[in-house]
Amino acid sequence: MTVSTVAPATVEGGVGTSARRPDGILKVAGEFAYSSDLWADEMLWGATVRSPHPSAEIRAIDITAAVALPGVYAVLTAADVPGARHYGLEVVDQPVLAIDEVRYEGEPVAIVAADHPETARRAAARITVEYAVRAPVTDPEDALSRGDLVRHVPVRRFASAGGTALTADVVVTGTYEVGMQDQAFLGPESGLAVPAEDGGIDLFVATQWLHVDQKQVAACLGLPAEKVRLSLAGVGGAFGAREDLSMQVHASLLALHTGKPVKMVYGREESFFGHVHRHPARLSYEHGATRDGKLLYVKARIVLDGGAYTSSTPAVVANAATLGVGPYDVPTVVVEAYGVYTNNPPCGAMRGFGAVQACFAYESQMDKLAAEVGLDPVELRRRNAMTTGSVMPTGQLVHGPAPVADLLALVRDRPLPPAATGDPRERPGGVANTTRGEGVVRGVGYAIGIKNVCFSEGFDDFATARVRLSVVGGEPAVLVHTAAAEVGQGLVTVQAQIARTELGVTKVTVATADTSVGSAGSSSASRQTYMTGGAVRAACQAVKATVLARVGRAGELALVDGKVVASDGAVVASLVDLLGNDVVEETVEWRHKPTRPLDPVTGQGDAHVQYAFAAHRAVVDVDTELGLVRVVEIATAQDVGKAVNPQAVVGQIQGGTAQGLGLAVMEEVQVVDGVIRNPSFTDYLIPTILDMPPMAVDVLEMGDPDAPYGLRGVGEPPTISSTPAVVAAIRAATGRPLTRVPVRPEHIAL
């Protein structure tokens, strides 16, 4: 770790330490209750009937045979939805259950509750739906020409007023494609809905944002929000796929209808239909530069396939547009980004959120430009690297540290891994490689990316925290309560660390997240340590102010090791004596500095809160005859502002890098005529431990003066640039153009 500009005093288990996860022991012992582990007396099982067609009119639904099956308690269709029949994150357009038509394969049509999951599945199979099949719209360009537009975001910025001509000595163009990626969290969509005595519902689910679920579920059930109480059950990964609703309304409907608790657990195949995916994209770029490699302009057209419903496509389009030229100083930018509706599976949030697709294209272009002007790829990037004080294509000034050139230097200067040892397991394809490695060539590639942190474009983004200080068992103890979703990233750890640092108390408990406290916003956009971390810190500071006010001289006092301490180190009082039986509790709603909408014509505006950067160097061995790739090593350098938990930060960087590697060489939801061809872990491949190389990580801590502790969002940046770095390395080894990810053997060897 390098210099920190914001250095809070290190407290045991506090900010800056690799404190252990409070849920760790339960998780290794197999006793942590995930959303699919829940159980209740008299519990029923739910199942979902889904459309086999990407586009069809529904002529009739016959549930008679299903209802007649012994053990079946309820069969519901759209007509049984008591409240709003549609839901959605921002745009309410997705039916709870299909109404008269289906718009994608896998769209829910009917739901069943039965006393055994197999009975529920059999009942579902006995429901007959008469469809009049329509030709699906599956080509995004067709959709665009038909006017099926979700959102168009233009970004136009010109070096000189009126200077709209795009000319340069060196021009490189390219068209790139990104396939549809799945988040592939391991814990399937699941949860338990329990009908309550007040006519409401208690819902235990795995989600990323309890309050946005609550709002949508309550509307669909026709209940006031206070009668729909959500608690976070154990979450087996998220990565964006739990932003939209899956089984929440369905299980609640069945529970209210039957008066019994209802559990729903998707199988892996159903999970591929049960959540949105990463938008597939087609991106055309033109980069103009001087002969010595200084960028003059970038022109881009980006089309993102949003699938059948809106989900978070509008925000994904804005990210692709505003981050579309990468972390570079570009005097003139003309970007047109579009999101469209098709009859393909709905797409929405996945780690990297619009920045991933753009990065593959602009980094491929930077390599092309480097080759064109005869520069080393790192040197070309460093010549154009943005820095503090740079201006984004939106006109937004980059205030905080932007160590783009430094991150590139860090990955470049790491020693390269040794040559392969000859162990057949180290060959591309492993022991399945039948050659002796004659055709294996090594390549090295680089990439860097940029990501916005927190919600953008004027969204009222806040988080709430309740912090309580009292004496428990003769010791000062802190209870932190928020609605923020722990999805594996370690947010519960971070909340406890912040409380320890702010209140000087070791014993900290983080309560289960639920809707009895105010919203924390979503565990997405790399925002939770910033936002809920900021809220917990603010609530702790409010508690501290109340406590110190009792002593007087608040400004000169600190809380250390359970004691009130004066500036000269003298102990003024112990918290145990000061508090006695009192409880000091404060709830704070905390906001980041406001952002502004983008101008709809020029795309100008201070739309983002914070920018984060990561750089990668990938080293690959490619069997040029078989088309097989083995990633030998990936080095990452990332600026995290302040590593609140260094071990967890490195874990995020490695895990994010792995997902980018997956997109580079193996992961794609294959959709043909609107139908998913590979909805299983047999056919949709995610990296195994054999596919992942050693990952070296350099963490920079250049504090952001606007952020709590100077921290910078960590989760997404590493996913963004690892994909283009791996592809650049394969290009270096093979000389192939490789304009599409994932790269397949036939792109290399044929």
Add this chain to the structure above:
Amino acid sequence: MRVTCVVNGETREADDVWPGESLLFVLRERLGLPGAKNACEQGECGSCTVYLDGQPVCACLVAAGQAQGRTVTTVEGLAPGSGEEQLDRVQRAFLATGAVQCGFCTPGLIVAVHDLLARDPAPSDPDIREALAGNLCRCTGYEKIMEAVRLAATS
């Protein structure tokens, strides 16, 4: 049907088992042992790994009836008691190295690593990767899992 087997050292019975149920379902839903996980239920992820008569298996691929009269050990049965000191060395190593994020892969991996170290107390890195190739993890990128195995082997 009724299924009787020894689970984590205790004889357990499950009644009214439908013949199509897997051992995983019986453990999770009938015997109150949800430690083995259900990430794919198609034999591809290893999250459901348990010992059956001492051999690691994907419990989702074992029909409940096949467990009749046999011995099953799940992740819940590896630690002799609760509390950190009582955990198995593999469990402690996963905690110490930060190999647990969401933790959904963790129970299966812990059983698989427990088995690996019983067979090979000092595995090389390629041996570790080979042994764990059937256990998917989506969160960690496996680096800290490698660290955990190396640490467990030396502790």
